[in-house]
Amino acid sequence: MIMSADAPTFAEVYPGHPEPQFRPLEFSRLPPQETLARAEAFYHEMQQRRTTRHFSRDAVPQAVIEWAVRTAGTAPSGAHRQPWRFVAVQDPALKARLREAVEAEEYKTYTGRMPEEWRAALAPLGTDYVKAHLTDAPWVIVVFREKYGLNTDGTRTKNYYTVESASIAVGLLIAALHHAGLVTLTHTPNPMGFLAELLCRPRNEEALMVLPVGYPAPDATVPELTRKPLEQIFQVDLGGTGVGGTDLDDTGLGSTGDQQIEP
Ligand code: IYR
Numbered sequence: 001m002i003m004s005a006d007a008p009t010f011a012e013v014y015p016g017h018p019e020p021q022f023r024p025l026e027f028s029r030l031p032p033q034e035t036l037a038r039a040e041a042f043y044h045e046m047q048q049r050r051t052t053r054h055f056s057r058d059a060v061p062q063a064v065i066e067w068a069v070r071t072a073g074t075a076p077s078g079a080h081r082q083p084w085r086f087v088a089v090q091d092p093a094l095k096a097r098l099r100e101a102v103e104a105e106e107y108k109t110y111t112g113r114m115p116e117e118w119r120a121a122l123a124p125l126g127t128d129y130v131k132a133h134l135t136d137a138p139w140v141i142v143v144f145r146e147k148y149g150l151n152t153d154g155t156r157t158k159n160y161y162t163v164e165s166a167s168i169a170v171g172l173l174i175a176a177l178h179h180a181g182l183v184t185l186t187h188t189p190n191p192m193g194f195l196a197e198l199l200c201r202p203r204n205e206e207a208l209m210v211l212p213v214g215y216p217a218p219d220a221t222v223p224e225l226t227r228k229p230l231e232q233i234f235q236v237d238l239g240g241t242g243v244g245g246t247d248l249d250d251t252g253l254g255s256t257g258d259q260q261i262e263p
Contacts (some may be wrong), residue, residue, distance in 0.1 A: 047176040047227075051185050053127070054220035055137040055212055062090070064141050064180055065213065072173035078160030083146035084169050086200050090139050098142075099134035101198055102189045102210070106131065125223050133185055134135055135213035141184075142195055143170055144205040156204070165210050177213055183220075184211045 010019055011260035030038070069086045072093050077083060089095055106129035114122075134140055149157030170186070177184050187210040189195070197206035 009117055032067065046175065049174070050183070050222045052183050052216050052220045052222050053133050053185055054181070054217040054222075055133050056215040056217045057136055058138065058215050060138045060182060062088075064182070065141070065241055067178060068176040068182075068213075069141070071176035072169040075165065075169035075172050077165035077168070078162065081146070081149065081157075081159045081162075081165070082164040083149075083159045084166045084203065085144040085146065085199070085205055086173070087142045087144065088139050089142065089199070092135070095135050095140055096141060098195075098198060098210075099131055101133060101194050102131050102187075103129055105189055105191060105194070124225075131187070131211040133187070134162055134210075136217070138216040139213040140172070141211045141213055142199060143173075143209045143211065144196065145202055145208045146204055147206055148204050150202055150204040163208070170209055170211070174209070177211075182213055183216045184213045186211060 044262075065088050069088070072084070073082065074081075075084075089098060110129040143166060145162040146159055147162055148159050151157060174184060174186070189210060192210075193206040195201075195210070196203075196205055201207075233257065234243065
């Protein structure tokens with residue numbers, strides 16, 4: 001391990017680059033019991049979130065969408081390039097064109113391209129090529145990732161981890177919309193190439209996800225799904241979760257799961 005006394009100087013690692021400017025972190029530390037209470041309360045709030053395909057046509061003010069997108073824009077990103085663009089579509093004619101284009105692709109997917117294994121995976125969700133949510137929802141947010149930066153002189157700037165960065169932003173967007181009392185659906189038409197053209201985005205942007213946003217229809221339904229319990233998604237150190245004082249023994253995996261270390 002490199003000892004901090006031997007750590008290279010900034011000038012050694014970044015020769016020729018100006019020193020970065022730092023400022024003190026604004027941070028107010030909460031009492032531990034409040035931290036725990038907030039962590040739990042936020043889980044309970046997010047646990048209420050459901051993806052639905054059934055949207056009311058009721059309007060949602062643009063300001064709500066703007067605040068949610070601002071929240072999405074707080075996401076961390078590779079080299080802080082913020083490689084995302086949120087196109088919020090509300091014009092009924094444009095939503096109709098969007099739906100038409102999406103359904104044309106999805107029709108081909110559902111009636112031909114989809115392999116049986118994929119079809120079997122989607123059957124419990126009952127999705128199909130009819131995308132009424134794209135015209136019912138008052139807003140459809142199309143998220144683009146910026147594959148590279150495009151300078152005014154036409155040259156390119158490399159971006160980093162654009163899928164990861166834009167996906168983190170989408171996660172924050174979903175949480176923000178739920179927190180605001182709205183519902184959304186993460187929709188991934190496949191292929192998505194037509195979206196950049198339809199929404200007049202430049203060639204350095206590629207669509208990542210389509211999220212209709214609004215209120216649920218009064219008769220909205222959701223599939224019967226369960227979420228994996230913590231024990232199935234969490235591991236501390238080399239195995240076991242210690243959750244609720246139990247480990248993975250009752251799975252037959254042993255307390256260190258399948259992460260046994262070779263002697
Ligand atoms: N893109 C299609 C199919 C689809 C795929 C998965 I994986 C889903 O979880 C749901 C749908 C569509 O949006 O219908």
